[in-house]
Amino acid sequence: MAEKTIGRDIAPPDLVAKVTGRAKYAEDFRAEGMVFAKLLASPMPHARVRSIDTSEALAMDGVFGVLTADEVPQPGAPNEPALTNEPLYEGEAILAVAAIDETTAADAIEKIRMDLEPLPFVLDPLDSLRPDGPNARLDGNTRIGREVQTIKWSEEDFAAAADGHMPVGQPGDEWSYGDVDAAFDAADLVLDETIVHQSLTHHPLESRSCMAYWQNGKLFIHGSTQSTARTRAAIARGLGLELHDVVLIAEYCGGGFGSKISGSTIMQVPALLSRKIGRPVMLRITRAEETYLGRARPGFQAKAKIGYRADGRVVAMELFIVQDNGPYGRSGDFRTAADMASLTYQVPAMRFGGVSVYTNTPPKSAQRAPGGGQITSMLEPIMDKAARELGIDRVALRHINVPDNDGVFGPRRRGLTSAYVREALDRGVELFGWEERAARSGQRHGSMVTGIGIGVSSFVGGSSGFDGLLMIREDGKLYVHQGIGNLGTHSIADTARAAADVLGMPWDRVEIVWGDTSRHLPWSAVQAGSQTTHAHTRANHAAAMDAKRKLQEIAAGDLGGSPGDYETGDGRVYRRNDRDTGMTFARAARRATQLGGKYSGEELPEDINAMTVTSAQALAGEGLMGVAKDTYPHEGSTFSFVVGFAEVEVDFETGHVVVKDYTAVTDCGTVLHPRSLAAQLYGGGVQGMGMARSQRWVFDPQWGVSFAKRLYTARPPGILDVPLEMKWAAVGIPDPQTPVGAKGIGEPPLGAGAAAITSAIADALGGRCLCRTPLTADMILAAVEGREQPYGPLETHV
Amino acid sequence: MNEIELLEAVQRTVSRRMFIKGVIAAGAATSSVGYLFRGPAAVFALPSIQGSVGRLVTLNVNGQQRRVDVLPQETLAMTLRYKLGLTGTKLGCDRAECGACTVLVDGTNHYSCSMLTRSAVGREITTIEGLESEDGTLHPVQQAVVDEGGFQCAFCAPGFIMSMVALVEANPNPTREETAQALSGNLCRCGDYDKILTSAMRAAEYARREA
Numbered sequence A: 001m002a003e004k005t006i007g008r009d010i011a012p013p014d015l016v017a018k019v020t021g022r023a024k025y026a027e028d029f030r031a032e033g034m035v036f037a038k039l040l041a042s043p044m045p046h047a048r049v050r051s052i053d054t055s056e057a058l059a060m061d062g063v064f065g066v067l068t069a070d071e072v073p074q075p076g077a078p079n080e081p082a083l084t085n086e087p088l089y090e091g092e093a094i095l096a097v098a099a100i101d102e103t104t105a106a107d108a109i110e111k112i113r114m115d116l117e118p119l120p121f122v123l124d125p126l127d128s129l130r131p132d133g134p135n136a137r138l139d140g141n142t143r144i145g146r147e148v149q150t151i152k153w154s155e156e157d158f159a160a161a162a163d164g165h166m167p168v169g170q171p172g173d174e175w176s177y178g179d180v181d182a183a184f185d186a187a188d189l190v191l192d193e194t195i196v197h198q199s200l201t202h203h204p205l206e207s208r209s210c211m212a213y214w215q216n217g218k219l220f221i222h223g224s225t226q227s228t229a230r231t232r233a234a235i236a237r238g239l240g241l242e243l244h245d246v247v248l249i250a251e252y253c254g255g256g257f258g259s260k261i262s263g264s265t266i267m268q269v270p271a272l273l274s275r276k277i278g279r280p281v282m283l284r285i286t287r288a289e290e291t292y293l294g295r296a297r298p299g300f301q302a303k304a305k306i307g308y309r310a311d312g313r314v315v316a317m318e319l320f321i322v323q324d325n326g327p328y329g330r331s332g333d334f335r336t337a338a339d340m341a342s343l344t345y346q347v348p349a350m351r352f353g354g355v356s357v358y359t360n361t362p363p364k365s366a367q368r369a370p371g372g373g374q375i376t377s378m379l380e381p382i383m384d385k386a387a388r389e390l391g392i393d394r395v396a397l398r399h400i401n402v403p404d405n406d407g408v409f410g411p412r413r414r415g416l417t418s419a420y421v422r423e424a425l426d427r428g429v430e431l432f433g434w435e436e437r438a439a440r441s442g443q444r445h446g447s448m449v450t451g452i453g454i455g456v457s458s459f460v461g462g463s464s465g466f467d468g469l470l471m472i473r474e475d476g477k478l479y480v481h482q483g484i485g486n487l488g489t490h491s492i493a494d495t496a497r498a499a500a501d502v503l504g505m506p507w508d509r510v511e512i513v514w515g516d517t518s519r520h521l522p523w524s525a526v527q528a529g530s531q532t533t534h535a536h537t538r539a540n541h542a543a544a545m546d547a548k549r550k551l552q553e554i555a556a557g558d559l560g561g562s563p564g565d566y567e568t569g570d571g572r573v574y575r576r577n578d579r580d581t582g583m584t585f586a587r588a589a590r591r592a593t594q595l596g597g598k599y600s601g602e603e604l605p606e607d608i609n610a611m612t613v614t615s616a617q618a619l620a621g622e623g624l625m626g627v628a629k630d631t632y633p634h635e636g637s638t639f640s641f642v643v644g645f646a647e648v649e650v651d652f653e654t655g656h657v658v659v660k661d662y663t664a665v666t667d668c669g670t671v672l673h674p675r676s677l678a679a680q681l682y683g684g685g686v687q688g689m690g691m692a693r694s695q696r697w698v699f700d701p702q703w704g705v706s707f708a709k710r711l712y713t714a715r716p717p718g719i720l721d722v723p724l725e726m727k728w729a730a731v732g733i734p735d736p737q738t739p740v741g742a743k744g745i746g747e748p749p750l751g752a753g754a755a756a757i758t759s760a761i762a763d764a765l766g767g768r769c770l771c772r773t774p775l776t777a778d779m780i781l782a783a784v785e786g787r788e789q790p791y792g793p794l795e796t797h798v
Numbered sequence B: 001m002n003e004i005e006l007l008e009a010v011q012r013t014v015s016r017r018m019f020i021k022g023v024i025a026a027g028a029a030t031s032s033v034g035y036l037f038r039g040p041a042a043v044f045a046l047p048s049i050q051g052s053v054g055r056l057v058t059l060n061v062n063g064q065q066r067r068v069d070v071l072p073q074e075t076l077a078m079t080l081r082y083k084l085g086l087t088g089t090k091l092g093c094d095r096a097e098c099g100a101c102t103v104l105v106d107g108t109n110h111y112s113c114s115m116l117t118r119s120a121v122g123r124e125i126t127t128i129e130g131l132e133s134e135d136g137t138l139h140p141v142q143q144a145v146v147d148e149g150g151f152q153c154a155f156c157a158p159g160f161i162m163s164m165v166a167l168v169e170a171n172p173n174p175t176r177e178e179t180a181q182a183l184s185g186n187l188c189r190c191g192d193y194d195k196i197l198t199s200a201m202r203a204a205e206y207a208r209r210e211a
């Protein structure tokens, strides 16, 4: 029997392509006759196009055509079109020009005469809530239910803002549970803090460049996207095409972090330009364009009022969040943030209110741990402050509050599948050396002061109900078809291990089929929200169980006995008590093809998705098919947890922070692939450190244009900004509600890394929580020197 | 005009042109001008546009002499990617901020997005595609990365690997800290630095063994 693949370090099968340069990302494809497109971007944060004259541009040699907003689908308000006649942020695409090369396209853009009427704009959500404040959109400043509406607060509502406290007015969303007021009255300590968490852009290293062409009425599109099956669906839906008329090729994705869950909006531009001019079109997105089009995490301005019992137990919480929504859609981060706070601290009585306000800033979307990242990095230093005031250990305060298997969360008090946060805390205390390090907190040598931080982070760890599809072919190999995406988490390969282990298949005889929708992929989860590890170990497990049953039946039919007498392993199906009686998978695949029916995929289960049906029909008759929808029980909500510990040194003369050490311990159920798990824990942690220390948007308040449009102006951490060595561990207790026991782990590492840093910096400052991200050197220095902060307490985008 | 004068002339015209573009972009702010690509089609099919005159040069890329038509303002990254089909070299920023485009020029790591192709004439250019040996054996650095399961999305990988190659050649016995210093011109947005450092340390070990 082949060694189990789950739990082992096995390099993903695409790694050689990645290290040799053979891995092709979207901008690496070429097509015969390919031309280039450039975008004309809005110079204003809010304007209306009065007129466009493209005649001079179109008359130029080498210019093939222009695509305007009138020629792309305009989804109803407040949703985002690919091109617009009413730009709602600086940098928004108004039109695109296709030309023989980019220089010509850019020259053509300069020859376009455009009359823009400037409209009122707003950057700070609180400004839009002011009684006479501007709205970012002509139809309102927030969305409630499905409607765009306007919420304005009164001058009295804003009274608190005068002395720097978070004002609270009419919410767009609210809920509560428990007797919150009584719980606050009974509390031994109440902290009431104002929080500003600034918006930051995603900055995947690969911008969303895209190349598209049409053949025989079919759209072929090479894009940069996190997902595959679901991205094709989004492209088809967006353009009003049939699913089978879209072929998406996206085998590699140079990072997304939530910004390219489908990323399909801007793909419409090369797709439609190509159809219009009858040539393949490449749209290269520059770094500056990526900063604008590439999504951002919604910012929060918030009030957090927390009541504690003397032993550190949280007894009541009130959260009020004003969210910077950007101009389109409706971000759910603020609601998720409240759920995560309710979960992480098992808050017995809680009130949440919030409003997501439209602003003329680049569009927002999920960014790794959406909502969770913001609230974790903001609340953890407040928990530290409570521990200081109550005179208890900071770990002890977490210990008493975090959830276990009986945990519940949110207004509906929903239950969990599993939670081993205490185990993670205990493990982390040991691995990090908490006792010893905590004793160093506040120590000064030269100008450097030590701070020790801790961050407990929770996030959703998986969905269920998707399809698995695999083939055992006549070459005896197992082909696992994956509709999820390949964005670097390695889950594209790691989730296939569930199938390999069910069948006892050696890993070197497993092929992953992915990244090209013409290769017959099953209906799958989006590659986002830490879903795929959970969802697709389940789906692949289900499909492998189906294949195993079929192998057993074929063997019993040909070799006698009953199916239950047979086992599979090492590419054979054999009699349990007589290993020599059996057949190879290669032979079983041939038999399946001969037998037809369910064995070869001519007959399919009724409950699988239509996309899986189409793919399975195309594969039918080519061997033995395993195909199933994941119907395994899934009671309760699946969450994963990460506890991060950091040691920093803050230079009291410059405000510079050095991260000396970082340790992350997770409860994410069964460990599929230790090294990739470590990469998620560290990589997410490092991204969190960037969020805590340096990344944000900065706008010129007078003109509404961005100052932070490149990598160096909102810089993600470099290799010298992170510790030379870090540590990690996993609790490793399987989740009981999924057959493989594995939960997703993409998101919660971010909050843990960010919070460990905000907590450690506050610790170095003697427990002073600046309650703001990012914590830049000038802010830290002002705090150290007791000077007024360079920005107003509620100010954002600074 | 000798080579150096030619080079200076090229650089003068380019910076002037880029300067003008920059002013237009900032002033009217309507164009999304980055560093722009003038494709081969412009050279071959429409040579008269903009009055740009193409010129054949010979580049030494991955041990081969390649004749290529290069415009004065063309960057090495663009020539490699769009004229020579070497798309392993990536563009993350096109402005010397990320290192995704790192190649070796005479053994030293350079940002190919920020180097004019003409200034690489007569020098030895090595890209990620040039590391494997003829029989397909991976370079020790590549093998080390595979053995450590390095990188996540790997868009930064070609650039990092080229910097690692330069490092192990210059310093066969680096400490982890020296390694971090040597790779600090490369950005990994996935934050995979821990595995990158471990891979580089192993790469140095492999290279020592081979030497």
Ligand code: FES
Pocket: B090, B091, B092, B093, B094, B095, B096, B097, B098, B099, B100, B101, B102, B111, B112, B113, B114
């Ligand atoms: S692409 Fe050259 S440094 Fe970023």
Ligand code: FES
Pocket: A205, A254, A255, A488, B151, B152, B153, B154, B155, B156, B157, B187, B188, B189, B190, B191, B192
């Ligand atoms: S692995 Fe994604 S940028 Fe480095």
